[in-house]
Amino acid sequence: MTPMPTDQEIYESVRQAITAIRRDLGNRVTPECELGAELGLESLDYVDIEFRLETTYGVEFYHGSALEKLAELLAPRQLEEDGLLTADGAAVLRLRLPEIDPERLQPGLPTAGIEAKFTPRTWVRVVKELLRARPQVCRSCGSARLEAVRPSLLRCAGCGAELRSPDGEECLVAWARTVPSPTEQREESRTG
Numbered sequence: 040m041t042p043m044p045t046d047q048e049i050y051e052s053v054r055q056a057i058t059a060i061r062r063d064l065g066n067r068v069t070p071e072c073e074l075g076a077e078l079g080l081e082s083l084d085y086v087d088i089e090f091r092l093e094t095t096y097g098v099e100f101y102h103g104s105a106l107e108k109l110a111e112l113l114a115p116r117q118l119e120e121d122g123l124l125t126a127d128g129a130a131v132l133r134l135r136l137p138e139i140d141p142e143r144l145q146p147g148l149p150t151a152g153i154e155a156k157f158t159p160r161t162w163v164r165v166v167k168e169l170l171r172a173r174p175q176v177c178r179s180c181g182s183a184r185l186e187a188v189r190p191s192l193l194r195c196a197g198c199g200a201e202l203r204s205p206d207g208e209e210c211l212v213a214w215a216r217t218v219p220s221p222t223e224q225r226e227e228s229r230t231g
Contacts, residue, residue: 044096046163049162050159050160052091052095056087056088057080057088070159072159073155075152075154088162092166093190096166096170097190097204098169098187098191098206098207099169099204100165101206101210105211106118106119106128108212108215112211113215123150124148128150129144129145129146129148132153137164138161138163143156172213173204174193179195181197182196182197184196184197191204
């Protein structure tokens with residue numbers, strides 16, 4: 040298996056993807072800049088960034104609405120109401136998107152276009168999450184020589200076996216299982 044890329048290496052891939060889409064952005068791309076408000080990227084640009092990163096790293100992002108999927112997984116919590124982020128929704132997004140300034144994820148924020156709040160660090164974190172979820176050795180022969188064939192599919196250079204790698208949806212589901220309930224969050228804040 041190739042070594043885990045560093046945050047800086049992944050960031051450079053993200054920056055290159057952004058500047059390939061919008062050459063005029065050049066030096067305006069920083070690890071913390073908001074892709075929507077600061078760089079003016081739109082939903083089709085995010086799809087392009089995803090494709091470029093999937094191709095580069097052999098990972099597969101979740102292509103649906105993460106907020107809708109989290110609402111399904113964390114029911115009966117209500118993460119949005121009438122297209123606006125609820126207090127629970129803001130709390131969950133702050134946990135899921137720790138690289139984004141919490142002040143930017145407040146209750147009442149329109150849920151349409153939440154991805155505009157993403158930063159290059161968001162992409163770095165998600166790529167690392169997907170890479171960490173990959174099998175490290177072949178289940179058939181034990182070899183660590185695994186190469187990405189296409190997103191979420193690895194091939195063992197030792198025996199030729201193919202291994203599935205968790206995709207973005209599976210990683211999101213696994214992450215949702217770690218989210219404390221509102222009761223646990225209240226207890227943590229009292230004892231913390």
